[in-house]
Amino acid sequence: MVTGTDSRRRTRANIIEVATRLLREQGAAAVTTRAVAQAAGMQAPTIYRFFEDKDALLDAVAEHVFSIYTAEKALTEAGDDPVADLRAGWDAHIGFGLANGALFGLLTDPARRSPAAEAGMAVLRARVHRVAAAGRLRVPERRAVELVHAAGTGAVLALLAVPPSERDLGLADAMYEAVAHAILTDAPHLPDGDALTVAFRAVVPELPTLTAGERTLLTEWLDRES
Template sequence: MKKVGEPAPKTRLLRAAAALLAESNGEPVSTRQITEAARVSAPTLYHHFGDKEGLFDAVVAEGFSEYLDGERSLPTSGQPIEDLRMHWDNHVQFGLDHPHLYLVMFGNIRPERRPSMVASAEAFLEEVLARAAEAARLVVSPHEAARSMLAANIGVTLMLIAEPAAKRNLELSAMTREAVISAVATDSEADPVTDTEGTPSVVVAAIALNAALQSSHPDQLSSSELKLFLEWLQRISSRSGS
């Protein structure tokens, strides 16, 4: 019988599954464990999710939807590098606020198998970084920058989750954030086209033009001309060619 103020059975199943998955250390989680933790019967699980795997899929999808909604709701400051800092901090805070959910989303890594949530989070971050590229603030492509930033962001968040709350040092996050930003972006106070940190100005300019063309789809060029031009810009933007 449902207690007054108690979440609905579907919500209890989602929460129980997320907690059990996070605490499983890679071991299988049974239907019985989930239903006992959620205080529901197996038919209730089947009614809402079809089977156990359907429940697990729903846990990950709901967690990522909540995370992405939070990311998309952040205001744009008009300063691309500040926006990157804001998204980084929001990512860390989401993990600390929802540790079990975060571990299900980003912590269940298997060799040679990339979680779909990681790819989706990376795609969103690449959108944010494209704005920095258009402002001539990136020294690598948005794709390369997104992979670097997300890898570091996830690593820091997992490390902070593993620490006792009373001993967490959030300066670790800030230090790592600034180190990654300095590796992929130009100093916001410097002239982006005359970069002083060792990246040729032509590379920074090519990255900016590449991002601008992909977002604006200019009609002055045919599709084949645009494709060829973007290929040239990609070659110039590549670090290996700098």
């Protein structure tokens, strides 16, 4: 039995799917309420029953597509090499951005706060944390996350600004190598002092023999050292 709530949910999902297709094929300018309504086989006023305006519809489209991408990233099983997993995440990020140029522009707009984008950042933080715990990180985790995120976003935007036939995809590889050189150590078995401090800092919250106060004090000391 299809209820009114189910019908409304399906109609909203259909509008988002149609708008997503228009965005991918023709860009953000093509996503007008009239165009979406026509492609979805409904009257334009119907759109306004679900979305206040075009910006609200675009927000929903961006959230929908990026939520799927983020969920797939979160379900990817961690491998034995956290550094390789970090690189794989970088490659996936670059690939998603280039395949979804119009959406990427929406997601990187500072004025738009996206729960899906935050979920993606959580995945990145988890990957960086594994690198730190393995003794491969020479900078604090927060700095590493911010550097990877900024470099990845910048690389995609720079490539999107160039016609596809003229893009130098090696730019993204070079950007990753530069960031990796800045944040990673060469070997996990002989970490330098900074990497050892960062690695210890990463596992402090998981030490069961320490009290909460002891973990706090140790964390503060390690923060000063790093």
